[in-house]
Amino acid sequence: MSTRYYFDHNATTLVGDAVLEAYTAALRDVPGNASSIHHHGQLAKQKLEQGRRQVAALLHVSPKEIVFSSGGTESNNLALFGVAKAGCHVITTGIEHPAVLNPCARLEQCGVEVTRVAPQPDGIVAPDAIRAALRANTTLVSVMHANNETGVVQPVEEIARIAHEAGALLHVDGVQAVGKLAVDIPALGADLYSLSGHKLAAPKGVGALYVRQGLQLTPLLYGGHHERDRRAGTENVPAVVALGAAAQWWNENGAEERARLAALRDRLENAILSVNQDIHLNGNRHARVPNTSNIRFYGISGESMVIALDLKGFAVSSGSACSSGAVEPSHVLVAMGLNNEQARSSIRFSLGRTNTADEVDALVRATVESYWHLRRLSPAFDHER
Amino acid sequence: MNVNTPSTNKPIAVAMSGGVDSSTVAAMLRRDGHTIVGMTMQLWNQRRLPELSGEGATGRCCSLDDVYDARYVAETLGIPYYVVNFEKRFEEQVIKPFIGEYLEGRTPIPCTLCNNFVKFDPFHELAEGLGADIVATGHYARIRRDEDSGRYLLMRAVDSSKDQTYFLWGLTQSQLAHTVFPLGEYTKPQVREIARSLGIPVAEKQDSQEICFVPNGDYASFIDAYFQEQGIPREATHGSVVDTEGRKLAEHCGVHHFTIGQRKGLGFAAGEPLYVIATKPAEQLVIVGRNPDLLRAELTARQANWIAVDHLAAPMRVAVKIRNKHEAAAATVYPMEDTSRFRVRFDEPQRAVTPGQAAVLFDGDEVVGGGWIE
Numbered sequence: 001m002s003t004r005y006y007f008d009h010n011a012t013t014l015v016g017d018a019v020l021e022a023y024t025a026a027l028r029d030v031p032g033n034a035s036s037i038h039h040h041g042q043l044a045k046q047k048l049e050q051g052r053r054q055v056a057a058l059l060h061v062s063p064k065e066i067v068f069s070s071g072g073t074e075s076n077n078l079a080l081f082g083v084a085k086a087g088c089h090v091i092t093t094g095i096e097h098p099a100v101l102n103p104c105a106r107l108e109q110c111g112v113e114v115t116r117v118a119p120q121p122d123g124i125v126a127p128d129a130i131r132a133a134l135r136a137n138t139t140l141v142s143v144m145h146a147n148n149e150t151g152v153v154q155p156v157e158e159i160a161r162i163a164h165e166a167g168a169l170l171h172v173d174g175v176q177a178v179g180k181l182a183v184d185i186p187a188l189g190a191d192l193y194s195l196s197g198h199k200l201a202a203p204k205g206v207g208a209l210y211v212r213q214g215l216q217l218t219p220l221l222y223g224g225h226h227e228r229d230r231r232a233g234t235e236n237v238p239a240v241v242a243l244g245a246a247a248q249w250w251n252e253n254g255a256e257e258r259a260r261l262a263a264l265r266d267r268l269e270n271a272i273l274s275v276n277q278d279i280h281l282n283g284n285r286h287a288r289v290p291n292t293s294n295i296r297f298y299g300i301s302g303e304s305m306v307i308a309l310d311l312k313g314f315a316v317s318s319g320s321a322c323s324s325g326a327v328e329p330s331h332v333l334v335a336m337g338l339n340n341e342q343a344r345s346s347i348r349f350s351l352g353r354t355n356t357a358d359e360v361d362a363l364v365r366a367t368v369e370s371y372w373h374l375r376r377l378s379p380a381f382d383h384e385r
Numbered sequence: 386m387n388v389n390t391p392s393t394n395k396p397i398a399v400a401m402s403g404g405v406d407s408s409t410v411a412a413m414l415r416r417d418g419h420t421i422v423g424m425t426m427q428l429w430n431q432r433r434l435p436e437l438s439g440e441g442a443t444g445r446c447c448s449l450d451d452v453y454d455a456r457y458v459a460e461t462l463g464i465p466y467y468v469v470n471f472e473k474r475f476e477e478q479v480i481k482p483f484i485g486e487y488l489e490g491r492t493p494i495p496c497t498l499c500n501n502f503v504k505f506d507p508f509h510e511l512a513e514g515l516g517a518d519i520v521a522t523g524h525y526a527r528i529r530r531d532e533d534s535g536r537y538l539l540m541r542a543v544d545s546s547k548d549q550t551y552f553l554w555g556l557t558q559s560q561l562a563h564t565v566f567p568l569g570e571y572t573k574p575q576v577r578e579i580a581r582s583l584g585i586p587v588a589e590k591q592d593s594q595e596i597c598f599v600p601n602g603d604y605a606s607f608i609d610a611y612f613q614e615q616g617i618p619r620e621a622t623h624g625s626v627v628d629t630e631g632r633k634l635a636e637h638c639g640v641h642h643f644t645i646g647q648r649k650g651l652g653f654a655a656g657e658p659l660y661v662i663a664t665k666p667a668e669q670l671v672i673v674g675r676n677p678d679l680l681r682a683e684l685t686a687r688q689a690n691w692i693a694v695d696h697l698a699a700p701m702r703v704a705v706k707i708r709n710k711h712e713a714a715a716a717t718v719y720p721m722e723d724t725s726r727f728r729v730r731f732d733e734p735q736r737a738v739t740p741g742q743a744a745v746l747f748d749g750d751e752v753v754g755g756g757w758i759e
Contacts, residue, residue: 304514307467311396311422311515324452326427326470340473374514 005359008315009199009352010148010176010292015242016201016353018249023203023242034235035224044237051237051244055208058247059193060184064213067230068240071207072175072196073099074220078209078231079171079192080104080142082217086111088139091168093117093125093154094335096144098320100173101331104142113137121337123152123283131162138168145177145188149332149348150283151292153181160189169215175199175207179250180258180289185210197239201353202246206239261351262290264360268349269293271364275371282333282346291351296338297371299380300345303327308370314363317348396420397519397565398512400504401458401466403451405590406523408458409576410567412583414521415462422517423459423466425452426508428475428499429598434610454587461586469511471503478502480598484608487641488622490664491741494552494709495598501555509563520564525549527569527750528561531693537561539692539752544572551709554745554755555690605642624669626651629662629678640664643671646679646737660737680734686744686756687726693753696720697727703746703753705729707738713747727756 006014015023026047032040034048049063056063069075080103084090092104094116104114115133119125130141141163146153156172163170171192177183179200185193193210197203211217211230223232250257273279278298297305302318306327309316319327329343338346349363375381399411401423414421452468459466479498486493504522512520525542526549537558542548556564568576580588599607609619622639635652637643642650647661651673662674684707691697697720704713715732729744738758745755 301511301514303469304511307422307469308515310467311465322427322430322470323449324425324427325456325468326472328470373516377510377514 003313005314005363006354007349007351007359007363008317009355010151010348010350011317012198012204013201013352014354015203016246016249019201019203019242019245022245023238026238026241030237030241032237034237035226044235047241048235048237051240051247054244054247054251055195058178058183058251059195059210060186061210062213064228065210067209067211067227068235068243069207069209069231070205070236071198072097072173072194073207075175075194075196075207075209076100076142076171076173077103078217078220079194079211080107080140081220083140083169083171083192083215084112085139087137089113089115089135089137090140090142091115091117091130091133091138092142093119093144095119095123095125095147095149095332096142097148097173097175099175100142100144119336123147123150123332123336124287125154125159127155127158127162130159134162134166134168138163138166140169140171142171142173144173144175145183145193146174146180146289146292147283147332148176149292149330150294150336151176151180151289151350152283153177153287153289155287156188156190164189176292177289179246179254180261180291182254182258191215197243197246200246200250202243203239206236206243208243257353258290261355264351264355264357265290265293265349267357268351268360268364269295271361272367275368279371282336282338293349294333294346295349296342296346297374298342298345299378300371300374301378302345302347304374305347305367305370308374309366312366312370314366316363316367317350318346319343394420395519396422396515396517397521398422398424398508398515398517400508400520400522401425401455402523402593403454403458403587403590404523404593405577405580405585405587406525406568408455408523408585408587409580409583410521410523411458411462411464412585413567413579415464416583421462421464421521422512422515423455423462423464424508424511425455425466425468426471426475426503427452427468428471428503429480430472434607434614454590457586461584471507474507475499475503480611484611484641486741487604487608488666489741490640490666492644492739493741494743496552497555497743500552505556505560505564509560518563521567522564523568524553524566525568525573526553526566528564528566536693536695540569541747541750541752542566542569547573550747550752551706551743551745554692554743554752556692557690558692561692605639608641609639622669624671626653626671626673628659629672629674634673637669637671640666640669640671645739676736679736681731681738682734683728683730684738684744685721685726685728685759687759689725689727689754689756691754693748693751696724697754701746701748701753703729703748705731706743706745706747707735707758708742711735718746718753726759727754 030047032044034044052063052066056066076099084107108114117129160170169191172190173194175196178195191212195208197206221232280296282294306318319330322328329340333343397419399421401407479495483493483495525547527540529538541550625633626635627633643661659673662678663672700717700719703718705716706713716729719728740758742758743755744758746753
């Protein structure tokens, strides 16, 4: 295999050049513990707070409102377990990431009532459906900003208004939105907002939770007084420095990059969807992040397509991996009303910073070639054999 | 012509379980310069029936440990490797029929169902989608092409103690044409030696059990647990143990706990050794009798598959195996009006002819064909 092409940026991104430089420099030159009072500690603290300002700037919030964590999963857990208490009611949706759905299932075991609102067939959760699920004891609504599988963007502002009118807080899982959208948290109205470093060209193992000033949050981890008593544990300063550098890159280049990604995504999508009438787009075409395209190939096994493309050097994805690494049909697509077969025949293409038009053209050729080969073997097209 | 070693430039898909046999197949093909793709079929989710997966449970298929091992072997060999999800197909084609057979008073062989409906057809289909015409597995059996008839023949493995032809009688000509069993020519100790010499990390790993998804071989507990998951009350399967005169001797908790020829666990003490000689699931009856009651000189079988011949045109002298550990017994096989069935008459009556098991017909080392005992 000579060349590898990466079209799975919603799974993770490659660390950016400026980010890598900042990260390695911090690992080398900033050895201190940010809690120490001496010079080494002070330098580490400066770098930590610089990273916090960079992340806060990207989200239009105050640095005090940023809590660093180990990633998106921890941020979601901190938000959900930090706010929801036994006897209260939480509303979430059927298209959330497992890092929200599974904490919610655990909350249920701990005496919290949970309602999971289904999306419309286009992948959008209707604000009215959230309104209809409200109860007197609803304290928290948790909705993702952009969906990882379809890229569909949720009407967060409207859901925030509805939640607040009912006296509930709004948590937004923004892991797939930051960078891909210009995120303005005060304008959205979220009280809590999760992000993950490795989805925006920072390393794995670092993330953040925005916690609106004044909001009381029960910590998940107990220990020292780090992160204003909201998250104990010695701060991972080099990773925060890297996250800060990534935030700054998106702050400076985001608008241009989003336009570039949208053009590439359209190039990819138009070419593949024009092959024939058996190929369809999943999810709303308009309310989407610019890098994601989820395409359904009627009669074709997505799992086979992913493996066939990987053997040709192209990384794409289908469904979600279970613990063994086998593919399970996407719960998101099933929640949108697709049957198991339709969900299994869908492929997610997610573009990123490193992709070029030439790469997209190569991906289109490989995908179409694999499509026709698999179609010839598919029992769904027996009549054509 | 020996087709156990493939002659192809196209990639070969190797079904890898994480055990020593399939790992050695991958390593041998790699050594011989083939382009290969390793695949593990995820068949069953062990988390589904957690009460069966206590400490010390052995013989678990698709465990994360096995996937870890297969992945590690693939990494050592430097080959592409994927885990593919066949869970739904396995449940439909293997688990449900397996349970259904037990409930109908037969003793099924899930491995044959798996070979017929999961390991070969869908796996071939998947492999072909990836450009691989040939599938290689770690089964102990041999495939030959008979130049005169043009047929692909299935032959017993060189190592008779490991021979798996009893589970492979359902393979079709087209499946045999696209399959290789590189281990058929070797004994198990030789395979371990090859594994060691090729530096395979699982060279010393223990052999797996026969029914892979049933921990500790306790299939009755598996069925009970599956019922519980599906919300079927256990009492629904309770019934009586009776003798050949219909006298009730004991109660039992399901005909699926019994198999023909079984002596232990009947739930009562008798003056002379008694054995299960039949079950009547419709009445939830287990019938016990003396050893001679177990002898049968004849059987009929259904869903016949013919390998060495196109069809059975006339009576034929064969050796017949009626379970995996059975010594093949001399018999004559007769065609029946319904060509999907056949009748076997043994030279000497055989003990515990068990419905649901396979009757596999041999001519020397060749598998003539087989069918399910009725």
